[in-house]
Structure formats: C-alpha cells, structure tokens
Amino acid sequence: xxxxxxxxxxxxxxxxxxxxxxxxxxxxxxxxxxxxxxxxxxxxxxxxxxxxxxxxxxxxxxxxxxxxxxxxxxxxxxxxxxxxxxxxxxxxxxxxxxxxxxxxxxxxxxxxxxxxxxxxxxxxxxxxxxxxxxxxxxxxxxxxxxxxxxxxxxxxxxxxxxxxxxxxxxxxxxxxxxxxxxxxxxxxxxxxxxxxxxxxxxxxxxxxxxxxxxxxxxxxxxxxxxxxxxxxxxxxxxxxxxxxxxxxxxxxxxxxxxxxxxxxxxxxxxxxxxxxxxxxxxxxxxxxxxxxxxxxxxxxxxxxxxxxxxxxxxxxxxxxxxxxxxxxxxxxxxxxxxxxxxxxxxxxxxxxxxxxxxxxxxxxxxxxxxxxxxxxxxxxxxxx
Amino acid sequence: xxxxxxxxxxxxxxxxxxxxxxxxxxxxxxxxxxxxxxxxxxxxxxxxxxxxxxxxxxxxxxxxxxxxxxxxxxxxxxxxxxxxxxxxxxxxxxxxxxxxxxxxxxxxxxxxxxxxxxxxxxxxxxxxxxxxxxxxxxxxxxxxxxxxxxxxxxxxxxxxxxxxxxxxxxxxxxxxxxxxxxxxxxxxxxxxxxxxxxxxxxxxxxxxxxxxxxxxxxxxxxxxxxxxxxxxxxxxxxxxxxxxxxxxxxxxxxxxxxxxxxxxxxxxxxxxxxxxxxxxxxxxxxxxxxxxxxxxxxxxxxxxxxxxxxxxxxxxxxxxxxxxxxxxxxxxxxxxxxxxxxxxxxxxxxxxxxxxxxxxxxxxxxxxxxxxxxxxxxxxxxxx
DNA sequence: CTGTTAGCGCATTCAC
DNA sequence: GTGAATGCGCTAACAG
Numbered sequence: 101x102x103x104x105x106x107x108x109x110x111x112x113x114x115x116x117x118x119x120x121x122x123x124x125x126x127x128x129x130x131x132x133x134x135x136x137x138x139x140x141x142x143x144x145x146x147x148x149x150x151x152x153x154x155x156x157x158x159x160x161x162x163x164x165x166x167x168x169x170x171x172x173x174x175x176x177x178x179x180x181x182x183x184x185x186x187x188x189x190x191x192x193x194x195x196x197x198x199x200x201x202x203x204x205x206x207x208x209x210x211x212x213x214x215x216x217x218x219x220x221x222x223x224x225x226x227x228x229x230x231x232x233x234x235x236x237x238x239x240x241x242x243x244x245x246x247x248x249x250x251x252x253x254x255x256x257x258x259x260x261x262x263x264x265x266x267x268x269x270x271x272x273x274x275x276x277x278x279x280x281x282x283x284x285x286x287x288x289x290x291x292x293x294x295x296x297x298x299x300x301x302x303x304x305x306x307x308x309x310x311x312x313x314x315x316x317x318x319x320x321x322x323x324x325x326x327x328x329x330x331x332x333x334x335x336x337x338x339x340x341x342x343x344x345x346x347x348x349x350x351x352x353x354x355x356x357x358x359x360x361x362x363x364x365x366x367x368x369x370x371x372x373x374x375x376x377x378x379x380x381x382x383x384x385x386x387x388x389x390x391x392x393x394x395x396x397x398x399x400x401x402x403x404x405x406x407x408x409x410x411x412x413x414x415x416x417x418x419x420x421x422x423x424x425x426x427x428x429x430x431x432x433x434x435x436x437x438x439x440x441x442x443x444x445x446x447x448x449x450x451x452x453x454x455x456x457x458x459x460x461x462x463x464x465x466x467x468x469x470x471x472x473x474x475x476x477x478x479x480x481x482x483x484x
Numbered sequence: 485x486x487x488x489x490x491x492x493x494x495x496x497x498x499x500x501x502x503x504x505x506x507x508x509x510x511x512x513x514x515x516x517x518x519x520x521x522x523x524x525x526x527x528x529x530x531x532x533x534x535x536x537x538x539x540x541x542x543x544x545x546x547x548x549x550x551x552x553x554x555x556x557x558x559x560x561x562x563x564x565x566x567x568x569x570x571x572x573x574x575x576x577x578x579x580x581x582x583x584x585x586x587x588x589x590x591x592x593x594x595x596x597x598x599x600x601x602x603x604x605x606x607x608x609x610x611x612x613x614x615x616x617x618x619x620x621x622x623x624x625x626x627x628x629x630x631x632x633x634x635x636x637x638x639x640x641x642x643x644x645x646x647x648x649x650x651x652x653x654x655x656x657x658x659x660x661x662x663x664x665x666x667x668x669x670x671x672x673x674x675x676x677x678x679x680x681x682x683x684x685x686x687x688x689x690x691x692x693x694x695x696x697x698x699x700x701x702x703x704x705x706x707x708x709x710x711x712x713x714x715x716x717x718x719x720x721x722x723x724x725x726x727x728x729x730x731x732x733x734x735x736x737x738x739x740x741x742x743x744x745x746x747x748x749x750x751x752x753x754x755x756x757x758x759x760x761x762x763x764x765x766x767x768x769x770x771x772x773x774x775x776x777x778x779x780x781x782x783x784x785x786x787x788x789x790x791x792x793x794x795x796x797x798x799x800x801x802x803x804x805x806x807x808x809x810x811x812x813x814x815x816x817x818x819x820x821x822x823x824x825x826x827x828x829x830x831x832x833x834x835x836x837x838x839x840x841x842x843x844x845x846x847x848x849x850x851x852x853x854x855x856x857x858x859x860x861x862x863x864x865x866x867x868x
Numbered sequence: 869c870t871g872t873t874a875g876c877g878c879a880t881t882c883a884c
Numbered sequence: 885g886t887g888a889a890t891g892c893g894c895t896a897a898c899a900g
Contacts, residue, residue, distance in 0.1 A: 103602060105893055116871045121895055131869060148602035152539040153893035156876050161536065168569050181565055185552050188584045197605070200572045200582045218487060218532035220877095221581070335802035391802065415799055418719035418775065489877055500887045505879055515885060537877035540892050604893095872899070877892105884887075 104145040113141035124149060155220075163197045164439070165222035167209055169229065178413045179426065180228060183250065186432035187226065194436060210239050217245055224439050230254060230266075232300060237264055248435045252458075254300025262457040267434040271301060271410070274424035274463035275308030278383050278408040281465060283316050287380035287406065291327045291345075293338065293393055294385040305385050305410065327379070331389060338384075338392025345379075346400055381406040387416045387423055394421060412466050420468045427461055434459035488529040497525035508533060539604075547581045548823075549606035551593055553613065562797045563810065564612060567634065570816035571610065578820060594623050601629055608823050614638060614650075616684060621648055632819045636842075638684025646841040651818040655685060655794070658808035658847035659692030662767050662792040665849060667700050671764035671790065675711045675729075677722065677777055678769040689769050689794065711763070715773060722768075722776020729763075730784050765790040771800045771807055778805060796850050804852045811845055818843035 110117045115134055122130050123138040130138070141147075155161050166187070169180060188198045199222055203209035213236075216222040223246065227236055230251035240247045241263050248265040256264075282290050292309045295302035306328070313319045313327070331341035382397075382405060384390040390409030397405045409416050412425035438457065494501040499518055506514050507522040514522070525531075539545050550571070553564060572582045583606055587593035597620075600606040607630065611620055614635035624631045625647050632649040640648075666674050676693045679686035690712070697703045697711070715725035766781075766789060768774040774793030781789045793800050796809035822841065 103604065106895090107893080117893095118871060118895075119869090122870085125895075129869070134870085146602070148599070150540070150893050151603045151605050152536050152545065153876090154895080155536040156534070156540050156878090156892090157894045157896080159876070168572055178562070184584070185586060188552055189586045192585065198584045200568070200584065201576065202569060202573045215532070218530070219535045220487065221535050336804075388802070395803070418772070419779070420720075490879095491877080501877095502879085502887060503885085506886085509879070513885070518885085534877050537892090538879080540876090540894085541878045541880080543892070870900080872897105874895105874897085876894090876896105879890105879892095881890080882888090884885100 103150070104147045105150070106147075108145055109138065109141045109147050112145065113138040159220070161221055161223050162195060163199050163222050164191060164224055164226055165199050165201055165213065165216050166226045167212070167228070168200050168202050179411050179428070183228070183428045183432060186429045187435065190429075190432050190436055194440065196436075206235050210236055213240070213245065214243075217243075224248070226250065226435055226439075230300070232298065246439060248439050250431055250435060252300065260455070260458065265435075265438040265457050267431050267438065267459040267461065269426040269431065269463050270460045271305035271424075271463070272308035272311070274410065274426075274465065275305045275383055275385075276312045277308075277463075277465050278422070278424055279309045279312035280316070281467070282381040282383065282406055282408065283312065285381075285406070288317065289327060289378055289380045291329065291379040291382045292384075293329050293331060293342065293382055293389050295333060295389075296330050302385050309383050331392070333386055333388050335388055335392040335395065338389040339396045340392075342382075342393045342396035343400070346396065346402075379405065381408075383408045385410055387411045387413045387421065390421050390423070391415060391419065394419065408465070416466075417468075422465070422467045425464045425466045427464060430461045431459075434461065487534070488531040489534070490531075492529055493522065493525045493531050496529065497522040543604070545605055545607050546579060547583050547606050548575060548608055548610055549583050549585060549597065549600050550610045551596070551612070552584050552586050563795050563812070567612070567812045567816060570813045571819065574813075574816050574820055578824065580820070590619050594620055597624070597629065598627075601627075608632070610634065610819055610823075614684070616682065630823060632823050634815055634819060636684065636688075644839070644842065649819075649822040649841050651815050651822065651843040651845065653810040653815065653847050654844045655689035655808075655847070656692035656695070658794065658810075658849065659689045659767055659769075660696045661692075661847075661849050662806070662808055663693045663696035664700070665851070666765040666767065666790055666792065667696065669765075669790070672701065673711060673762055673764045675713065675763045675766045676768075677713050677715060677726065677766055677773050679717060679773075680714050686769050693767050715776070717770055717772050719772055719776040719779065722773040723780045724776075726766075726777045726780035727784070730780065730786075763789065765792075767792050769794055771795045771797045771805065774805050774807070775799060775803065778803065792849070800850075801852075806852045807850050809848045809850050811848060814845045815843075818845065 106117045106120045109120045113120065113134070115138060119130060119134060120138055120142075123135050123142075127135060151162070164187075166184065168184075184198070191198050199216070201212045201216065203212050213222075213225055225240065225245065225247040227240075227247060227249040228251065230237070230249050230253060232255040234253065237247070237249065237253060248267065250267055252259055252266055252268045253261075253264055259266075279290055290309070290313065292306055294306045297303055310324055313324060319327075329341050329345050331338045382390075382393055384393055384407065387409035390407050393407050397403070397407070407421060409421045409423040412423040415421075416423040438459065490501045490504045493504045497504065497518070499522060503514060503518060504522055504526075507519050507526075511519060535546070548571075550568065552568075568582070575582050583600070585596045585600065587596050597606075597609055609624070609629065609631040611624075611631060611633040612635065614621070614633045614637060616639040618637065621631070621633065621637060632651065634651055636643055636650055636652045637645075637648055643650075663674055674693070674697065676690055678690045681687055694708055697708060703711075713725050713729050715722045766774075766777055768777055768791065771793035774791050777791050781787075781791070791805060793805045793807040796807040799805075800807040822843065
C-alpha cells in the first residue's frame with residue numbers, strides 16, 4: 101500500500117492540495133474550520149509529508165553532518181558518544197536529522213563535507229576536536245558553509261570572530277573548581293597531571309589549576325612547575341609519569357626519562373619511601389590520566405591521595421574517581437541554537453553579533469566519596 | 485552560485501539531459517565517445533547528483549537508520565561506538581548513509597521507526613541489543629520493513645527464520661578459546677564471572693566456558709556451579725562479587741548477600757587467607773566485570789591471577805587485561821551484505837534462504853602480557 | 869483565505 | 885544509442 105500524499109488528504113478534506121500544505125507549514129493563515137477538517141483527514145490517513153520531496157522543493161536537507169572519529173581518545177571516547185546522543189535528541193526535537201560520516205584526516209573530512217554538501221544532503225556541520233591551525237574551519241568559512249564547532253578555535257587571535265560559531269566547556273573553570281575543592285579540604289600541595297604542551301584544551305585546563313593555586317597559596321612559577329607533571333593521554337603513560345614523580349619525591353617533568361628506563365623498576369624504589377611523596381592531592385587533565393595516577397598511587401600504597409579527573413567517564417564512576425563533568429546536553433543545545441538562531445528554523449550562514457556567536461559552558465564537579473579503588477559497598481546497579 | 489544540474493552538464497556536453505543520466509546510472513549503454521565527453525563535462529562543472537531529487541524519483545532514501553542507546557552499558561559502551569564507526573564507513577562505500585535517532589524504550593523506538601519510515605527517510609534499520617521477547621523485530625516483520633539485527637533473536641525457537649536477518653559474534657566460541665588458552669597455560673580451576681541469568685548473550689558466553697571445562701577436565705554440573713559467580717554489569721558490583729568469592733574461599737553465587745552486608749568488611753577478612761582462594765584464573769562475560777575482578781584480586785594480593793575479559797575495550801587495553809575482541813568491521817560488513825544482498829544495490833525486503841540470512845562471526849582472543857595493573861614499561865603512546 | 873499554476877532535479881518510460 | 889516526454893511529492897508564487 102502506497103503512503104498517502106497531500107493529494108489524498110486534500111481529496112478527503114475536500115480542499116486543494118495547497119491548503120493542506122498551508123495547514124502543515126503556516127497553520128495560522130488557514131481558517132479554523134478547514135484547518136481542523138484537514139487535520140482530521142491527516143490523522144485518518146496517517147499522512148506524513150515525504151521529506152525527500154520537501155527537501156527537493158525547499159532546497160534544504162534539514163540535516164546536520166557530524167564526523168565520527170576513527171578512534172576516539174581511549175577511555176574518553178564516551179564524551180563524543182554522549183555528545184552525539186544529546187545532539188541527536190535535540191536535533192530531532194527541532195525537526196533536524198543527524199547524518200554520520202567518517203574521515204581519517206582533516207583533509208579527508210573536508211573532502212567528505214564537500215561531497216555531502218554538493219549532493220545537497222547536509223545543510224550544516226558540527227565539528228568536534230578543534231585544534232591549533234585547524235584547516236577545516238577556514239575552509240568552511242571560505243566556502244560559506246554553515247557550521248559550529250564543539251571546541252574553541254585554539255591559536256586564532258580572534259576567538260570572537262562571528263563567522264566561526266563555537267560552543268565549548270570552560271575547562272579552566274572546571275579545574276579551578278576542582279582545585280579549590282581540594283584546597284578547601286585542607287590539601288596544600290595539589291599537583292597537576294596534564295598533557296604535553298602546547299595543547300589548547302590542556303593548557304586551558306591547567307590554567308584553572310594555576311589560578312587556584314596562585315590565588316589561594318600565592319605560589320610562584322617555580323613552585324607551580326614543581327607540582328606539575330606531563331604525560332601523553334594513556335593509562336600506562338600516566339602511570340609511568342606518576343611513578344616517576346613518586347620516585348623523585350616530587351612532581352616534575354622527568355617522566356619521560358624514567359618511562360624510558362622502565363617504570364617497574366622505579367616503583368620498586370618508590371616503595372621504600374612513599375611518605376616522602378610531596379603531594380596532598382592531584383588534579384588531572386583527563387580521566388585517563390587520573391586512572392593512571394590512581395593505579396600508580398594505589399600500588400605505591402598511597403591509597404588516600406585524592407585525585408580528580410576530567411570528563412566524568414563511566415570508568416571514573418566505576419572506580420570511584422571524582423571528575424569534572426561536561427554538560428553535553430547544554431553543549432548540544434548551544435550548538436543548535438547558534439546554528440539555527442533562537443527562532444529555530446533557518447539553517448543558513450549565520451549573521452550574529454560577535455558576543456552571540458559563542459557559548460562557554462560551565463562544567464560541574466562530580467564528587468565521589470572514595471577516590472580510590474572501590475572496595476566499599478556497591479552502588480545501585482546498572483541492571484542489564 | 486547554484487549547483488550544476490544534469491541540464492547544465494547536458495548543455496556543456498552537447499547531449500540531452502537523459503544521456504547524462506544514463507552515463508551516471510548505466511554507463512554501459514552509452515557510446516564510449518559521448519560517455520567520455522559527458523564525464524569531462526561532469527568533471528569540469530564539478531557536478532554531483534542531487535540526492536533529494538534522486539530519492540524522490542526512486543522512492544528510496546539510500547539511508548539506514550540506527551538508534552543511539554541512551555546510556556550504553558558503561559565501559560562497554562565503546563562497542564556500539566566502534567560498530568557505528570565501522571557501519572558508517574562501510575555504508576558510505578556502498579553509497580548508503582547512516583541516520584541516527586534516539587529512543588528510551590523499545591516502544592519509543594518502534595514509534596521512531598514508524599516516523600522515519602513514513603517520511604520516507606530511511607529504507608532499512610539496524611537494530612542493536614536484541615533481547616528476549618524483543619517486540620521490535622516482530623513489529624518490523626509484520627510491517628514488512630527491512631532490517632537486520634546485531635544480536636541473535638534470543639528466546640525465539642527458530643533462530644533461522646529467514647525473515648529475521650541477523651549478525652552476531654559467537655560469544656561461546658570466544659569464551660571457549662579464552663578458557664582453553666588458560667587451561668593450556670596450566671590453569672585448572674578456571675572460574676567464570678558472568679551476568680545473572682537468564683541473559684541471551686551472557687548464557688551463550690558462559691556455555692563456552694562450560695564446554696571447555698567439561699571437555700578438558702570432565703567437570704560435572706556441581707563442580708561448574710562452584711566455579712561460577714554472577715554479578716550485574718558494574719565494576720563495584722563485580723568487585724563485590726569477587727570479594728565475596730574470595731571470602732568464602734570459593735567462587736559461588738553468594739555475591740548478592742555479601743554485597744548487601746558490605747564488601748569492604750569482607751575484603752578485610754579475605755586478607756587473612758588469600759592463598760586459599762580456589763581459583764587459578766578467571767574468565768568474565770565483559771570487561772566491566774573483568775575490571776571489577778581485577779580490582780578485587782589485586783587488592784587482595786592476588787596480583788598474578790590471570791583474568792580475561794570480553795569486548796576488548798580501551799579500558800582493557802589500558803590496564804593490560806586480556807580480552808575477547810569482537811570483529812566489528814566484519815559485523816558491519818555482514819549486516820550490510822544481508823540487507824543489500826551480495827549484488828549490493830537493492831534495499832528491499834529480503835528473500836534469502838534460511839542459511840544465508842545470518843552470520844555468526846568468530847571473535848578473536850587478544851592476549852596481553854600483564855593481566856594486572858600496568859606497572860611495567862609504558863606501551864607506545866597514543867599521542868595527542 | 870483558498871485554489872491554480874509551475875517547477876525543484878532526477879530517472880523511467882517510450883519513441884526515434 | 886540517443887532524445888523527448890512524464891511525474892515522484894511537495895511548496896512558492898501568484899490569481900481569485
């Protein structure tokens with residue numbers, strides 16, 4: 101059986117096709133009596149507008165494209181996941197669809213965007229994981245393709261360029277709050293475990309820790325540096341880095357060397373004097389790093405060292421790590437608002453004032469009672 | 485500037501617009517000379533067929549719908565993620581697109597499917613996470629909507645019904661291999677940590693362990709039961725369950741009780757006699773469970789107990805757990821093949837022989853050298 | 869307010 | 885082989 105069309109509805113409702121279309125698209129201009137009659141007919145037939153036809157006519161796809169990362173950064177992958185979910189849900193509420201595509205490199209992503217664009221499949225794009233000198237945004241602006249990024253245009257002088265819409269989470273603020281919370285608990289030597297610089301996101305997050313430590317304790321550059329460790333974003337890497345810090349008795353950037361000589365030997369030495377470890381607490385740039393730190397400190401007998409991660413991944417919840425949560429619902433909502441405008445129904449090249457073209461969203465610190473491996477009571481189960 | 489259309493190409497190539505269409509869709513029937521001329525024009529103009537128009541004309545969307553789970557099972561969430569990526573990539577290669585939607589319940593999912601279907605937005609659906617008495621598949625079959633599931637129709641008498649296309653990973657085989665591998669290493673008392681029954685996937689996986697243990701050691705029901713522990717799929721839950729097993733000196737289904745009384749007290753007792761723990765190794769139904777077990781055994785001083793998880797998530801890689809990997813590329817490829825047929829271009833209600841309507845894919849055991857927390861050398865970094 | 873006319877870009881008939 | 889019609893389902897313009 102064929103799907104009913106406007107024509108069928110019109111016949112049943114005793115009106116012209118066009119009136120049916122009006123009832124659908126601008127109900128206000130149709131007289132109430134006929135409108136209800138048409139709506140009754142629509143309900144009776146179970147009519148749904150054919151979106152391919154509508155799109156062809158309107159020259160719009162009402163579809164947003166988003167790239168699925170090939171291998172999202174390990175444990176933190178769940179972030180893009182949750183963002184995608186929020187985005188899909190909110191887009192649906194606005195009558196938009198989310199179309200996926202994949203690409204291994206930025207260049208390939210640009211090529212895919214071009215394809216989707218030229219086939220008129222996608223009206224606008226949502227980009228994630230912006231980075232220094234990102235070629236994608238430049239290209240999109242040059243080609244007048246509407247887009248919004250989840251992530252600031254790191255490294256660009258003018259982050260307020262209204263041509264580049266962006267939404268981001270205020271990592272600085274989140275880490276600041278986390279650090280303050282530790283200081284309020286009485287910790288003084290609060291360390292930072294971050295990514296190698298330069299890293300837009302990473303440096304922003306670290307600045308929150310720096311600000312808090314300076315503000316509360318009046319620390320200088322040298323003191324901050326002594327509390328700061330760097331590692332690539334992998335659990336073994338982070339573990340090695342923290343072990344290195346344990347061994348040297350301070351938190352310093354010696355991780356690389358120790359990592360090369362073998363962290364397992366290092367931890368054996370560390371076992372001799374864990375009390376000398378110069379930290380009261382640790383704030384990390386990601387849950388992955390935090391998990392590495394947790395493993396290192398637990399193994400060294402430093403069970404009670406408070407650790408705070410970033411992203412509030414399922415893993416953090418599972419092992420009882422406190423973490424800074426990104427409100428991805430708000431990010432998704434913000435992205436759509438910027439793209440569509442508050443009115444809500446025009447996907448086009450935006451024309452916003454500089455201060456309306458961006459959203460910086462405050463994250464939320466999720467405190468967990470045990471910040472070490474969970475040997476206490478089980479939490480309410482995720483039944484399966 | 486407007487996108488070029490067939491008309492434009494036709495004008496440039498000095499042919500009718502129909503010929504252009506033929507060059508695109510059935511190149512074979514066009515004379516070589518004109519074909520190359522048309523292709524040159526296409527290249528010159530950068531022409532792309534408008535897919536909305538094509539879809540309207542063909543009454544096909546060339547789009548597959550897939551639901552994004554609201555909260556994929558914790559750590560294992562990465563599985564759907566990777567599947568989605570593989571699916572998107574392979575669908576793209578076949579000229580298909582993946583459209584996302586969300587739904588909180590099966591009923592809501594059915595409603596969404598209906599909507600997408602009636603709006604002619606989606607030709608076929610890919611369902612994940614099938615379960616006992618799944619209402620979705622029944623409805624889809626009744627409404628003659630093409631679909632394929634990632635997961636077998638658990639609980640249905642006839643899993644070979646050719647109306648229900650499915651692809652799945654042979655969990656039994658994976659766990660069997662894992663168990664055999666442990667037995668080959670010399671382990672004899674290999675325990676099983678699984679989900680509460682009944683669970684389609686879980687019971688299937690457990691049967692692999694049972695088969696291996698029966699086959700190699702001739703174990704009876706009672707002996708198997710004594711080596712078998714159950715827990716819901718959460719790290720704290722699994723930890724508690726394993727702790728309970730440690731305390732009782734055997735691996736049994738007492739986890740529930742001990743979990744209620746508090747696992748932290750239990751582990752204190754366990755510390756007294758970890759050597760009495762009656763297991764040589766442990767196989768788990770998921771990485772989440774394996775992580776819980778790892779935490780429990782590590783804390784109890786049982787560092788060397790081999791543990792094997794399932795799913796090969798980033799977390800397993802991070803902490804050095806061996807795990808059974810699902811080849812999601814193959815699953816995705818299989819799903820598309822079943823849906824489209826080997827020919828590759830007809831998305832319709834399938835008409836396959838029973839034995840061609842399904843794919844059971846063999847998983848692969850990923851062995852890692854340390855199956856405890858990674859305090860050895862860092863592995864090659866995931867640079868960021 | 870309602871109905872009529874005219875395409876959106878394409879592919880499937882058919883003629884030639 | 886190639887070209888000329890026709891219509892997929894819808895809505896923007898206009899006419900009434």
